[in-house]
Amino acid sequence: MQKELTELDKKVYKYVLSKGKEGIPQNVLWKELKITSRDASRVLKKLEMLGYVKREPIIYGGRRTYRVIAIPKPIETKKKPSMPIIDFRKYFDIPCMVCPNIDKCYQGGYFDPTTCDLLTEWIQIEISRKKAKT
Ligand code: SF4
Numbered sequence: 001m002q003k004e005l006t007e008l009d010k011k012v013y014k015y016v017l018s019k020g021k022e023g024i025p026q027n028v029l030w031k032e033l034k035i036t037s038r039d040a041s042r043v044l045k046k047l048e049m050l051g052y053v054k055r056e057p058i059i060y061g062g063r064r065t066y067r068v069i070a071i072p073k074p075i076e077t078k079k080k081p082s083m084p085i086i087d088f089r090k091y092f093d094i095p096c097m098v099c100p101n102i103d104k105c106y107q108g109g110y111f112d113p114t115t116c117d118l119l120t121e122w123i124q125i126e127i128s129r130k131k132a133k134t
Pocket of ligand 1: 095096097099100101102105106111112114116117118
């Protein structure tokens with residue numbers, strides 16, 4: 001079961017919450033929200049499992065149903081993963097950025113980054129710069 005609340009789940013939860021401690025009969029709820037009884041049942045089962053509502057069996061209008069009562073709690077929202085910040089400016093002076101052979105350069109090829117003098121020199125300069133800063 002998906003733990004994240006859908007928009008419908010939130011709508012139903014907020015509606016039940018608005019009914020206070022008295023709650024609302026389930027067979028009234030779906031009619032008032034203009035959703036199907038099946039959707040209401042599915043959503044309420046989920047909300048109950050996640051601790052947002054409790055349901056008590058009752059007889060309402062001569063039919064067996066549940067009284068749905070909200071359990072006040074904050075609606076959990078999924079946090080978006082934060083994107084790592086990469087500063088590309090420091091890579092602009094890599095010789096590969098302007099190398100005419102970059103399309104033909106690969107490990108084991110004629111142009112090979114593991115044996116390239118330009119790249120090796122650039123790496124050595126970068127290492128020297130880093131050491132100078134520390
Ligand atoms: S490793 Fe050397 S040859 Fe390969 S793309 Fe970079 S600068 Fe060019």
